[in-house]
Amino acid sequence: MADDLEFLELKPDETLESIYDRVLMPAFTADELEPLEDLRGYLGASPPEAFGLYAADPSDDPIGCCIYYPDHRAKTLLLGYMAVVADGRNRQVGSRLFEKSKAMWFDSDQYDLVVAELDDPRVYPVANGIDPGRRMNFYSKLGCQLVCGPYFAPCVRPGGERVYDMLLAVLGGSPRALHDSPTAVSVQFIAAWLKDYFAVEADFGHFDGDDLEWLLAAYAGNGTVELKPVADYRRWHPPVAPSRRAG
Numbered sequence: 001m002a003d004d005l006e007f008l009e010l011k012p013d014e015t016l017e018s019i020y021d022r023v024l025m026p027a028f029t030a031d032e033l034e035p036l037e038d039l040r041g042y043l044g045a046s047p048p049e050a051f052g053l054y055a056a057d058p059s060d061d062p063i064g065c066c067i068y069y070p071d072h073r074a075k076t077l078l079l080g081y082m083a084v085v086a087d088g089r090n091r092q093v094g095s096r097l098f099e100k101s102k103a104m105w106f107d108s109d110q111y112d113l114v115v116a117e118l119d120d121p122r123v124y125p126v127a128n129g130i131d132p133g134r135r136m137n138f139y140s141k142l143g144c145q146l147v148c149g150p151y152f153a154p155c156v157r158p159g160g161e162r163v164y165d166m167l168l169a170v171l172g173g174s175p176r177a178l179h180d181s182p183t184a185v186s187v188q189f190i191a192a193w194l195k196d197y198f199a200v201e202a203d204f205g206h207f208d209g210d211d212l213e214w215l216l217a218a219y220a221g222n223g224t225v226e227l228k229p230v231a232d233y234r235r236w237h238p239p240v241a242p243s244r245r246a247g
Contacts, residue, residue, distance in 0.1 A: 005093065007100055010052040010067065012044035019054050019062040027083035027130055031163050034156040042069070050080070053101055055093050063088040066097045068105060076193035077105060079116040079171060086129050094138055106172045113189045114172040116144070117153050120233070123165040136230055145170045145227035147185060149218050150239050152211070154198050162211075164244055169230055184224035191219040211241045 010016065020036045042050035052067035064084035070077050079101075084093045106114055118139065121132035151168040155161055170178075170185055177189045198212055218239075219225065228236060 004058050005063070005091070005096075006056045007053055007096065008056060010043055010050075010054055010065065012040040015054075015062065016040060016043070019065050023054070023062055023065050023083050023085055024081060026085070026128055028081065029163075030157070031155070031160045032153070033081075038157075039067070047072075051105070052081075053097055053104075055084075055088070055097060057088075064093040064097055066094075066101050068101065070111070071193055071196050074189065074192035074196050075110070075112040076189060077111040077114045078193075078197070079114065082116070095142070098142060102172065111172075112174040112177040113170065113185070113193065115147075115190075115193070116169045116171055117151070117163075118167045118169055118230075120165050120167050120238075122234070136233060139169055139171075140229065140231040142171070144230045145182065145185075146230050146233055146236065147190070148226040148228055148236055148238075149187075149190070150215055150241065152215065152241060164241060165238075167233060167238065170227060179224060183227050185227055187219040187221060187223055187225050190225065191216060194219065211243050214242050 010019070016039070017036060020039070024033055039050065042048070048070075050067055050069050052065060054062045054065035057063050065081065066079060067081040068077055069080050082094060082097065084097075105111075116139065118135060119132040121136055124132045126132070147168040147170060149168070151166050153163040153166055168190075173185065173189075177186050178184070179186065194216060
């Protein structure tokens with residue numbers, strides 16, 4: 001039963017290594033998952049550059065976690081990682097992690113926008129027991145919205161690669177960012193966050209700016225970009241970054 005679980009805040013302590021090895025490494029590729037020591041540093045920074053929750057079973061073994069990255073300048077919060085071990089996925093661990101973290105951190109006075117990165121199931125196959133389609137179903141049930149604009153993630157480790165063919169989802173936000181509408185989000189908020197996200201220590205060595213300029217141009221100006229229910233992702237085909245186009 002899920003009620004025998006304990007939900008605790010992540011700390012840069014010895015438990016973090018167990019969470020990293022047991023929960024995160026099986027769920028994300030090397031290009032998606034930042035190094036353990038970087039994560040430890042973000043959690044231990046003052047003010048924190050990352051925070052989150054993990055679920056522990058009665059044996060104190062971690063079986064799920066969620067990790068958020070705040071951008072206070074852009075007033076945006078990124079859900080960077082949400083993962084649950086295979087035998088915990090029928091216990092509503094992910095949903096409970098999301099609801100608990102939402103109650104703690106989605107306050108619109110702190111953040112105008114809360115977003116998440118999702119692998120597009122049309123591009124990424126089921127691998128190592130991780131099904132991108134199931135992830136989309138999970139976020140759909142939470143009522144999340146798909147940003148109908150291009151997205152790719154920066155490189156998060158030396159020698160790694162950017163993660164292309166991704167989708168960006170809105171998990172929550174203030175009326176300032178969403179214009180009191182569930183069908184559109186201000187491009188200004190997305191652009192401000194993207195500039196910060198790609199300007200930090202991430203995107204190691206990727207100084208070929210054409211793709212990034214193309215991405216930022218998609219969110220230029222003062223308008224809005226359409227939002228659709230995550231469940232409708234099959235009906236929308238995101239444009240492909242210049243470096244990924246054939247011919």
